[in-house]
Amino acid sequence: MIKQGFLLLAVVTLFITSCKPTVSVTTLTGKWKYIKIEHPNASPPDTVKQAELDANVPYIQFTPEMKFLIVWGGKFLSHGSFTLNGSNMNITEKLPDGKTRDFVFYVSELTENKIVFESTGPDGSKVTALRASKF
Template identity: 70%
Template sequence: MIKHSFILFAAALFLITSCKPAITVKALTGKWKYIKVENPNSSPPDSVKKADLDAASPYIQFTPELKFVIVWGGKFLSHGSYTLDGSNMNVKEVLPDGKTRDFAFYISELTDDEIIFESTGKDGSKVTALKVKSLLVSSE
């Protein structure tokens, strides 16, 4: 009986600790500077060199209005809107011709300082980014 109770307790504890809380707009909002970009599904797997990332200074910015913009090398690369569903971000990207493209990102990690998100498929990528902290200037 004790062994049975322990197994049930262990199973319940595992389920509770393995469930990630849903991603929130508040936690996501802000500017995130890319520090690592991988293409794990390409053949062979590939990644963007650190020197290239440093030179291009890419970032993604999320707004409370569920909009995003991606900047790479000082130029707007992509923009659009998003919705959240648990750890998934459903993206509607606005293309240069005005058409839209829908795809999903899986957010595998989100802390106050770091985000890791990835897309799937042959051209899928995995991005690690750090939150850019805004500096508040006092008027005193």
């Protein structure tokens, strides 16, 4: 009975770890246009309206030098650097006052042309984006 429990645990662990996307600088590099932004932790949960996304054309851009840039409505919203740790992007955002803010984007899906990443906490968001270009 105990052996069956360990076997089941091993199979479940293998399944969970095999489902995580492999995040690499090569795969991330390029411009990703936001097509959906959700706020699942808000009360009540919320999604940015498609008309707002169409009007502001938000995107995130990752460079081979491990830098990022977020643009919203043609204006720079955020920028900084990142490191990779499994399915996590550890973000260091440069703030206007010269300080920095650290947070994590968890990448739940990553293909050649689509990325889904999210931040946690009450202000967390889940972003789905499609590749607009590569460098």
